[in-house]
Amino acid sequence: MRIVFAGTPAPAVLSLRAIAATDHDLVGILTRTDAPVGRKRILTPSPIAAAAAELDVPVVKADRLGEGATDAVTALRPDLGVIVAYGGLVREPLLSAPHHGWINLHFSLLPRWRGAAPVQHALIAGDRVTGASVFRLVTELDAGDVYGELRYDVPRGATAGEVLDALAAAGAELLVDVIDQIAAGTARALPQAGAVTLAPKLTIADGALDLSRPADDVLNRYRGTTPEPGAHVVFEGGRLKVLAALRGPDGDLAAGALALAGRDVLLGAGNGTSVLLKTVQPAGRPAMSAADWWRGLRTTSPRVELPAPGSAA
Template sequence: MRIVFAGTPAPAVPSLRAVAASAHDLVGVVTRSDAPLGRKRVLTPSPVAEAADSLGVPVIKADRLDAEATAAVETLAPDLGVIVAYGGLVREPLLSVPRHGWINLHFSLLPRWRGAAPVQHALIAGDRTTGASVFQLVAALDAGDVFGEVRYDIPRGATAGEVLTDLADAGAELLARVIDEIAAGTARAVPQRGAATLAPKLSIADGALDLTRPADVVLDRFRGTTPEPGAHVGIAGARLKVLAAHRGPDTDLAPGVLSVSGKDVLLAAGEGTTVVLKTVQPAGKGAMAAGDWWRGLRLDGPRVELPGAQVAS
């Protein structure tokens, strides 16, 4: 088959490479336009664009799959469209351009967590199992019939970034198998069953850690928002980004109190629990060990109150 691939971030690259390595003809790649990255805001191609360039595959850069993008895809005469985390919706008439339509690799067990951030929401909700699904793309959000899925037990302590890396590889294998089955005429898709839950895109505000909740709930949100959009707490009127953390010992300190125990910085949470801060990033600075950050506060006295948090020593 002639296949056109649409995707943008790093988790889509294993699928792109799997399609390129298949017996099918990868005739083009659609990805979002170069984006400004880093402090200097340098325009940088997407990970999918860079991978496609290394494979020698023609690239169509489009932030929306509009009439211009549709016309560009039509010239490729694809038999099948494949989309993995492109970052935009495929609507008619583009939806019907490929002879077999479009299939989507989605990083959840549908219909749970339809939307832009399925892995993040799964971790925030405390799910212990997730997976990846390949389904037939339809006009409704992530609602098409499912060709196949792979289940994944979430490792204890894994962040959204780590889970996505694993699912990107497992999902690429599933996707390649489904493509072969479609080509052979043996693919069978079944309707989604069960209640749908939604996983909308996260904002910076979604990374705020609510210290009135128990530590396990706090850590679920930390893992679900790491690395993006970033977990954080408010300290001294500024946002302290939390890069690495785990469950700590029980305490009698009130939620929101910071204390130090050896090299560890403990953050008291609800119900007498604590979170151990291991690596943090203060506003305007680089990542550092939480203990180094604590020493840099240069606290005086046995107890100091900071706006937005309490600090005990």
């Protein structure tokens, strides 16, 4: 088949390369425009754009899949459109441009966690099992019939970045299998069944750790927002990023209080639980071990700020 691929971030690259390695004809790639990266805000091509350059496949860069992108895709006469984390909606007439329509690799077991951040929301919710689904793209968000799925047991302590890497690799194989079935005329898509939950894009505010909650809830949010948008607490008016953390011992450490236990830094959480801080990054400074950060403190009773009563977690 003649395939057009749409994607933007690094987790989509494995799928792109897997398709390029098949006997199908990869005729074009859609990705978002170059974005400013780093402190100097240097315009940088997306990971998919960089991979496309290596594959020598024509690229269309667009933040909205409007008339220009639709015309470009239609001119390629695709049999199938494939989308993996593009970061934009495919609407008509582009939705119907490929002969077989579009399929989407999504990193959840649909209909659980429809939206832009399924892995992050799954970990924040404490899901022990997640997965990936390949479904037919329709106008409603992530609501199309499912061609295939895989289940994934979340390793204890795994962060969203680690789970996404694992699903990107396994999902690429699933995606190619579905493409081959569509080409052979053997593909079968089934309606989604079960309760719908939503996974909207996360913001920096979503990475705030609420230490009034028990440590397991705090760590779920830490894992779900690592590496992006980044877990943090507020300390002395600034954001202290939490880059690595584990479950600490139960005891009488107050929620939000910090204490040194041997070479470990403990952070009190709700119900007499605690979080063990391993690596942190103070505002405007490089990442460092929590023990090194502790040695530089000027207060004898350090605490992080707790959310105001009634505020969102």
